Amino acid sequence: MKSGFVAVIGKANAGKSTLVNVLVGEKVAIVSPKPQTTRDRILGVWNTEGAQVAFVDTPGIYKSKTALSDLMMRTAEQSAKDVELILYVHDGHKGIADSDISLMKHYLAFGVPMLVAYTKTDIMPEENIPADAKRLYEEGIECDVVPVSARRGKNMDKLKAAIIEKLPEGEPLFPEDVLSDKSEKFMIGEIMREKILLRYDKEIPHGVAVLVNTFKKREEGNLYDIDLDIICEKPNHKAILIGKQGKALKDTLSFARKNMEEFLGAKVFLTAYVKVKDDWRDKANLLKEYGYEDGSHTEF
Template sequence: MRSGTVAVIGRANAGKSTLINVMVGEKVAIVSPKPQTTRDRILGVLTREDRQIVFVDTPGVYLSRNELTKRMMKTTETTSTEVDVILFVHDGHAGVKDEDLELAKKYFDLGIPMLVAYTKIDIMPKEKIPEDAKAFSEAGVEADLYPVSARKGKNISALEQGIYGLLPEGDKLFQEDVVSDRSERFMIAELMREKILLKYDEEIPHGVAVVVNTFKRRENGTYEINLDIVCEKQNHKAILIGKQGRALKETASFARKDMEKFLDAKVFLTAYVRVREDWRDSAGLLKELGYGDA
């Protein structure tokens, strides 16, 4: 039996969360085309007879700006030094820049066994892969590189085998039916946030937090969920709600469908929009909204 933790590191939008979801086989982390989709560290657990791989999804690497992104970066930094393996995820379709190589080298130099997942190969010319792989090795990143597509499920088992090869011997860290360390309540809030990320321009979702006030399973098996969408500005609130509440209704119904799929039950959802100015820079509010300690 081999088991261990794998920090999934890389730029915002590289495809880290998508890759974890496909390896774990269930949605443990939300995904969107916008940066700052993942704010918190989330564990995704893959268990087989001879292995348990605990993926640690990270918010990615950012240039710090506000207190929230600073915390997100710190989460990424501390995670990368406390694991058995580093999985560096690179968006192959975005090309290889000097900054990408420097970043990969920085993690490689930590001395923790590392591999590179070169992802999104479904939307790029395959001919580019060998030269990009060469660029990584010439930059001193002496880690095996796996071209994969999380979206198409391409080469995922090869990558899993590569990770397995780097894991230490050891017993399971989680029971075998566990796929995430996060509660259903957390996932419900995240699914709401995912739909907001998908529906609105960046400026709005980056200032949004979702707080679940009620999460109740009724006797007949249905769920009653009540949540607040916390935003930073009055005009954001107006946009989130929309004319005659239409926008909010649409987003909530989109989210509810995913919640029903996730919980495998009917959901009655009510969502309110509240304004809390500058919550991203207030230590007290960040804590209240569930974004850890500084």
């Protein structure tokens, strides 16, 4: 059989996590229209006849000046090493900028086989696809380019076949029931962060961390008690998060709770506190406390 690790790399907001979720067939990573949604490296395992593929979703490449962003960039960079394949995700509907070419060249130079998933083809003129593929080739990106739409599930079989074809023969890396390396508690924090990304604008969600303090199933009844802190960077952010008479927070919590209940298949009793920790994104001790460790050393 074929098996191996596949690092999913690309610019922020390219559609990496959406693609990983579709490839794995379950939601292992949160998704939002805002760049820098993914902050950790997340494993998603896909089992199919004759192959097991361990996808490693990564934080998107993005220029920003916080210590958290630096840590995220190191995580992405390191994740592209020690893998059997790099799946470079390119947002086709944005065209091809010089920065796309140089990033692809940068990863090609890692000496690991690479494949380009040219995604979001559902929101662009189809006739641009061959011209873009030709341009990539002429610029020296000598690897297969597979156009897909993760949202519409278009051409996914072709992408899956291309991935498996590039993997070496090997034994399974994980037992068949392993889907992700992340715990339910981690996903609960991520679901909360996803709803904040979807509900609030500008810098607010980027400055938010979620710390799950309690994640406990009651002995009786199918019910979880979840208690978490929503940490933001500035007192005015806290006011926006809470909103007039607490309405914004109440709506966001109810939105998150519903999704948590679907995810756990149980009732959720959710309590949340909004706290301010000045500029936590630039403080090494707080980054560590909120679980943002240097992902470059994580082993699966």
